[in-house]
Amino acid sequence: MHDWLMTIDVAHPPHHPDEVDELLLAAWLRARNSSSLRVLQIIHGYGSSGRGGSLREHVRNWLFTRQHHFDAVIYGEEISPIHPDIEEIISELGYHPETEFRKANPGITLVRIK
Numbered sequence: 001m002h003d004w005l006m007t008i009d010v011a012h013p014p015h016h017p018d019e020v021d022e023l024l025l026a027a028w029l030r031a032r033n034s035s036s037l038r039v040l041q042i043i044h045g046y047g048s049s050g051r052g053g054s055l056r057e058h059v060r061n062w063l064f065t066r067q068h069h070f071d072a073v074i075y076g077e078e079i080s081p082i083h084p085d086i087e088e089i090i091s092e093l094g095y096h097p098e099t100e101f102r103k104a105n106p107g108i109t110l111v112r113i114k
Contacts, residue, residue, distance in 0.1 A: 003036045010055055011045035011107070017058050024062055028069065031113040039089060040111040059109060069114060076108040085112060 008027045010020045024042070031037040047053020063073050072085040079086060081102060089112065 004038045005041060006031060006037055006039070007041045007043065009043040010059065011043050014045070014055060017055075020055065020058055021062060024059065028066070028111075028113070032069070038113055040113065042109045042111065043107060044109065046107040056107070056109075063109065063111060070111050071114050072110075072112040074110040074112075076105040076110070079104050079108075079110065085110075088112075 006027055008023055010023060015023065027040050031040060042059055044055045044059040045053055047056060060073075060075070063070070067073065072088075074083065074085050079102075081087070
């Protein structure tokens with residue numbers, strides 16, 4: 001476990017949107033007040049429809065309405081070791097991707113806290 005990364009899993013089991021809001025707010029407050037925690041990895045799943053699930057959309061809408069609190073929001077389908085924000089996370093935090101940030105995953109969203 002990395003002290004700069006916190007994982008929030010709202011997909012297993014699926015949480016009600018109100019509970020998702022509470023979990024995201026608590027995680028953001030913890031990260032904002034931490035001297036080391038800088039990245040939230042939110043596991044929301046992709047859904048079975050092939051278009052993305054309701055939890056994914058709920059999480060991304062929550063993040064969008066609070067985007068001024070974050071340095072970056074990286075959608076899982078955009079993740080790659082050469083993504084500029086991923087490169088910055090790697091260089092600043094000294095992390096070398098093993099599995100988490102190596103390839104795209106539409107079931108997660110990464111958030112870098114200001």
